[in-house]
Each structure stands twice: as C-alpha cells, then as structure tokens.
Amino acid sequence: MIETLKPTDVEYVKCEVCLKEVPKSEAQNAEARDYVAYFCGLECYEQWEAEQMKERTQEAGEP
Numbered sequence: 724m725i726e727t728l729k730p731t732d733v734e735y736v737k738c739e740v741c742l743k744e745v746p747k748s749e750a751q752n753a754e755a756r757d758y759v760a761y762f763c764g765l766e767c768y769e770q771w772e773a774e775q776m777k778e779r780t781q782e783a784g785e786p
C-alpha cells in the first residue's frame with residue numbers, strides 16, 4: 724500500500740457566516756469579544772463584520 728503524503732491532521736474550522744468548513748490555515752479570522760471567528764473568505768468576513776457593527780451600534784444607541 725502506497726501512502727500518500729496527504730496531511731490528515733489539517734484542522735478545519737467552520738465559517739461563521741455560511742458554515743462551510745475550511746482549513747484553518749486558509750481561513751480568515753477575526754477576534755470577537757470572547758472567541759475567534761473564522762471565515763471561508765473575505766466576503767463572509769465583511770458580512771460578519773457588518774453584523775457586529777450593527778449590534779454594537781444598537782447596544783450603544785441608548786445613553
């Protein structure tokens with residue numbers, strides 16, 4: 724049996740927005756308040772960031 728040098732210990736993370744699994748090394752990531760969020764690409768990251776901004780604005784809305 725020939726063993727291929729395929730890395731089997733690649734860590735996968737789930738995209739925070741579309742829930743697609745991507746290799747951790749290729750994922751975009753952003754530090755949220757108490758966890759790190761991962762994304763399959765910049766599009767999802769930007770979408771998530773916009774959501775975070777919205778939430779933050781709502782929270783800080785009332786003085």
Ligand SMILES: [Zn+2]
Nearest residue numbers: 738741763767
């Ligand atoms: Zn995604």
